[in-house]
Amino acid sequence: MREIALQGLWKNNPGLVQLLGLCPLLAVTTSVVNGLGLGLATLFVLAASNLTVSLIRNLVRKEIRIPVFVLIIASLVTVVELTMKAWFHDLYRVLGIFIPLIVTNCVIIGRAEAFASRNRPAAALFDGVMMGLGFTLVLIVLGGTRELLGQGTLLSGAHMLFGPNVDLTIDLLPGDGGFLLALLPPGAFFGLGLLVALKNTIDRRMEARSVAATPMVLPVEQPG
Amino acid sequence: MAPSDRFSRSMAMAAALLAGFAVVGTALVALTQDATHQRIADNELAYLLRTLNEVVPASTYDNSMFADTIEVFDPDLLGTEEPVTVYRATREGQPVAVILTPVAPVGYSGPIRLLVGVDANGVVTGVRTVDHRETPGLGDAIELKRSDWILGFDGRSLSNPTLEAWAVRRDGGEFDQFTGATVTPRAVVKAVRDALLYFEEHRERLLSGDPGQSLDVTSDIAAEQDQG
Numbered sequence: 246m247r248e249i250a251l252q253g254l255w256k257n258n259p260g261l262v263q264l265l266g267l268c269p270l271l272a273v274t275t276s277v278v279n280g281l282g283l284g285l286a287t288l289f290v291l292a293a294s295n296l297t298v299s300l301i302r303n304l305v306r307k308e309i310r311i312p313v314f315v316l317i318i319a320s321l322v323t324v325v326e327l328t329m330k331a332w333f334h335d336l337y338r339v340l341g342i343f344i345p346l347i348v349t350n351c352v353i354i355g356r357a358e359a360f361a362s363r364n365r366p367a368a369a370l371f372d373g374v375m376m377g378l379g380f381t382l383v384l385i386v387l388g389g390t391r392e393l394l395g396q397g398t399l400l401s402g403a404h405m406l407f408g409p410n411v412d413l414t415i416d417l418l419p420g421d422g423g424f425l426l427a428l429l430p431p432g433a434f435f436g437l438g439l440l441v442a443l444k445n446t447i448d449r450r451m452e453a454r455s456v457a458a459t460p461m462v463l464p465v466e467q468p469g
Numbered sequence: 470m471a472p473s474d475r476f477s478r479s480m481a482m483a484a485a486l487l488a489g490f491a492v493v494g495t496a497l498v499a500l501t502q503d504a505t506h507q508r509i510a511d512n513e514l515a516y517l518l519r520t521l522n523e524v525v526p527a528s529t530y531d532n533s534m535f536a537d538t539i540e541v542f543d544p545d546l547l548g549t550e551e552p553v554t555v556y557r558a559t560r561e562g563q564p565v566a567v568i569l570t571p572v573a574p575v576g577y578s579g580p581i582r583l584l585v586g587v588d589a590n591g592v593v594t595g596v597r598t599v600d601h602r603e604t605p606g607l608g609d610a611i612e613l614k615r616s617d618w619i620l621g622f623d624g625r626s627l628s629n630p631t632l633e634a635w636a637v638r639r640d641g642g643e644f645d646q647f648t649g650a651t652v653t654p655r656a657v658v659k660a661v662r663d664a665l666l667y668f669e670e671h672r673e674r675l676l677s678g679d680p681g682q683s684l685d686v687t688s689d690i691a692a693e694q695d696q697g
């Protein structure tokens with residue numbers, strides 16, 4: 246269990262290591278709330294599809310597994326889309342096309358194929374939640390960085406997620422004028438690149454430290 | 470059992486299984502659709518009404534504005550080859566204002582879709598940007614949430630300022646341009662002016678003509694989203 250969590254949140258993070266689902270990752274992360282909204286939607290689909298795929302893993306022959314996975318994922322995404330349109334209408338208007346596009350997020354079919362179809366339901370569900378959380382965290386951090394640099398705020402637009410009377414906006418750099426590039430598409434690439442670099446640096450530091458502590462143990466690469 | 474028999478049996482099994490999942494998936498989507506469609510329609514109507522009320526305040530009229538619409542067509546003044554929807558506000562049966570939905574065709578990057586509210590005397594009650602792709606940080610100051618520039622049209626009419634002064638300052642007019650962006654405000658000023666000219670020409674028909682086609686509001690919004 247601990248290993249599954251570690252894989253999803255850090256070692257095999259969908260956004261930073263597997264680099265899957267980049268299209269929505271780069272497109273919607275102009276603010277924390279947008280990132281959180283898409284992250285939660287993806288998390289839900291990922292957890293539900295992992296659970297379903299695991300439950301039917303002995304029923305479905307391997308020749309037709311891909312179409313079956315696609316059917317499951319597409320149905321779940323449509324359910325999420327309709328639910329969001331009904332209960333989080335403003336957020337849906339902002340995220341727009343990227344909600345239905347969750348269907349094409351490779352993280353989801355990737356986990357169905359690589360993990361859920363080979364593991365028991367509880368483990369598959371947990372893996373889905375952890376992978377979803379890992380993805381959501383990257384969306385939040387990237388969204389937060391870009392929002393802060395580009396607009397000087399954090400958590401603007403929280404009413405779209407938490408109801409009309411909630412205003413959590415933190416204005417950190419008052420005055421208009423932010424670093425516009427951060428909000429434009431190139432800013433998304435720069436931001437993600439820096440995050441990946443940061444993660445790799447931390448990994449290398451920790452590796453060096455553990456090698457120094459126990460020189461006989463070689464670090465084992467996890468297969469992607 | 471002959472090998473070909475086994476083969477066709479396993480194919481049939483696979484097909485049946487696949488069909489089974491398709492049925493379950495479709496049922497799930499259908500149930501959700503059934504549970505949410507009323508709420509979604511309400512949301513979309515509320516959104517439309519909220520936008521319309523920004524341009525013509527709810528306190529000034531008493532009809533269902535979104536249901537009292539006519540379709541007009543004038544590519545020169547309204548900026549699009551498509552029919553343009555006009556929403557009409559009345560109070561106790563008397564026309565109060567109309568909301569035109571013209572397009573400024575020559576924005577910096579593509580068309581800018583607007584709502585222009587005009588009262589019965591030809592005075593602007595409000596202008597809002599519905600949809601645009603102008604440069605973030607420069608041209609997007611036409612959005613109310615970025616700057617209050619768009620409020621500068623409130624209370625204007627074809628005689629205030631005069632027709633020649635309906636332009637940005639750089640062109641000798643009365644409206645501010647933005648630092649680093651002249652094309653966007655120029656396009657919007659021209660579109661609002663043209664909408665007023667259109668209103669002037671067709672005032673009677675816009676204010677009190679019979680409703681041409683009453684649009685299905687929900688499908689109209691869906692069509693807009695498809696384009697976006």
